[in-house]
Amino acid sequence: MKITERKTIEENNIIFDKLRSTAKLVIWEQNFRLTNITKMEKKYFGSDMLKFTEKVSTSANGRLGFHIDLGDTINTSFTITEKAIEIHAPLQLTYVTIDNSTIEQIKESSYDPSIEIDKEAIVKRLNEIALREQLKPALVKARKQSLNEQEKSLTALTGRPVKIILTDMPTLQNSINWLNKD
Secondary structure (H helix, E strand, O other), X not given: OOOXXXXXXXXXXXXXXXXXXXXXEEEEEEEEEEEEEEEEEEEOOOOOOOEEEEEEEEEEEEEEEEEEEOOOOOOOEEEXXXXXXXXXXXXEEEEEEEOHHHOEEEEEOOOOOOOOOOHHHHHHOHHHHHHHHHHHHHHHHHHHOOOHHHHHHHHHHHOOOXXXXXXXXXXXXXXXXXXXXX
16 A cells, blocks of 8 residues: 655745735726627638638626726816816826636637637637727717716815816826726
8 A cells, every 4th residue: 555645835925015006086987898700710722612610609798887097197187266166187097907707719620620719719819809898989978978977076075166177088098008007
C-alpha cells in the first residue's frame, strides 16, 4: 500500500493603493438590451455558389452610468453667489456593465471547418460592443433629460439653489480608450 500526500496551497494577496477621496455625482443610469451578430464568410473561387458562412448571435442586458466629477479642478468650475451655486462640468462615463447571467448566444455553424468564430472572444468584447451600439442613443436621451432631481438633492445639501450645466458629453473614442485602459 502506498501512502501519497497531496497538498494544495492557495494564497491571495491584496495590495491597496493610496486611498483617494472622490466627489462624483451620479447623473443617469441607462439600461439597455444588447444584440450583436458576428458573421464570418468564406468564398471559394470568387463565386457565390461556393460560399460558407458561420454566424453567432449574442444578446444580453446591460447598463451605462454617467456622472459629473465635482472634484475635477481642471474641467469643473463653480460660480457661487449668496443666492445660488452654478456648476459647470462635463458629463463622463462612469461604467458600462453587462449582466453575465443574461448572455445568450446562438451559433449557426458552417459546413466549412476552417471557419470558426470564437464565442468566448465575443463575450470578452461585449463591453466595447455595448459602447459602440449604446453610447450614442444613451447620450441622445441624456441631452433631453432634466437635471431637476440632481439639482434638488444638491440644493438640500447646500441650502442654496444649485444649477448644473453640462459643458461636454463623452465621445465614443474617449469612452473606448477609458474602457481599454485597464
